[in-house]
Amino acid sequence: MGEYVWFHDVSWHASYAIYFFVIGICAGLSFLSYGSWLTPALRPLREKAAYGSFVLLALGGLLLIADLSQPLRFFNVLNPAYLSFTSPLAWGSLNIAAFGVASVLYVLALNKGDEARGRLLATVTALLALGLPVYTGYDLAVHQSRPVWNTPIMPVLFVALAVASGSAVGSLLAGANEAAQKVLHQYMLWSTAAVGVMLVSILGTTHYGGSASELTFMIMTTGTMGLIFVGAGILAGTAAPVALLLAPMGRQQNGLMLSALLILVGSAALRYALLMGPQQLQTLY
């Protein structure tokens, strides 16, 4: 009724969610490739996961740069004279750059069949890969005025999402390899369950929070955003695959494939909703 507000836009658009999704799988695959050095069952995935991770890094990097309104100034972020270490994005860019270099060296070592160097580079790559979901989560968590984002659990949630979606892609790549699927079954189950626990905790604290939190909770659980967040993200993409993986069917290949697909759909929906939902309220302030 009789009200005048100005047109405010959200700061980060949906393309950023695609970046989160791609870079999460990239990190997850990197963990798997590293895992193959410790768990013999994952050995057949070593090269596939490393190459997949590398391709997704290139794709994610391009998405990230294309999302800047001044894409050609991307190198400003790597300019030591400009870098501001109070910004998570600065750390993130350094992390991505270092991960890119390590990935190239790792892929080269794998091509050469250099076992000793491969093992070392797999460790370095996986450690740097850990930084990718950590920095993306931290990038959201630092914004003190945004309910849902502003929780220290956000980087951990993004790590769990990366493990879940990386293992899901790994499971799709592993096909009929039973030994690998057995390990991936565990990875998918526990990482998705961890995502579920963190989501419940985030939803609970948001619901109990102040007026901004309360309104954000309403935005995220009703309407189209509710359908994406609760419907696709929590029910279909987290609860359903956990239930499926616990059931006997979840140990068979069809059940695993279905769980993997659900996890991928769910983790894409969650990233979208977690990015866009908490931005809606402030556009009205």
Place this chain on the structure above:
Amino acid sequence: MSEELRVSPIETRGVAGKRRFAMVVDTRRCIGCMACQVACKAEYDTPLGVNRTWVPYKVVGKYPNVKRQFLPRLCNHCDDAPCVRNCPVEATFKVEDGGFILQRYERCIGCRSCMAACPYNARFMLPSHRTYTPITNVVDKCTFCFHRVTQNLVPACVQTCIGRSRVFGDINDPKSEVSYLVANNATQVLRPEEGTKPHVFYIGADRNATEFGRDAYHKPEVMEPERSAFKRNFKI
């Protein structure tokens, strides 16, 4: 007490030898003519669809006792500004002498971190459809009219304000008008809980206007058709 509490080294309020500019907006005197918005647009060639300052209103009260509650808005030139912390390339920075939060347009990469960090929607992306000024596709915001203030002029919005609702000055100077107003009136800042230490002080701001409305979830219907038409036609 809380006004004196300085937590972050970037803060300059009350630091001897430094100026710290602030604005006082006396909402009781604002008549909602939006002349400040127009003056700002003229000063900076701010393109269509975005604003450095804007004057939203809410109709409050029950018929027949209703009134429009205006709340002129702009960048708060926060003393501990989250936008500055969040910029990865220091394209957003604080001018120590005066406390202006300014932009380096030639350095900004357009990552919009600062927009996400600002709790007040004070920042916007300059669209490419700009008429006279070649600065486009970078983030912009109110500068407290840095170029005018450093020439001993007041900001364009203050100069034009017909109700003398907007008052500008150095709050570190005890003899300034803003110091007097802040010392002698109950003032509010927007979203103080964010710890940003805003330097736009409101007198008589109704909490209906300064808080998230309960109706935030039900977007104001009157504006929705215009809002979606605008978004269709202008890519910002």
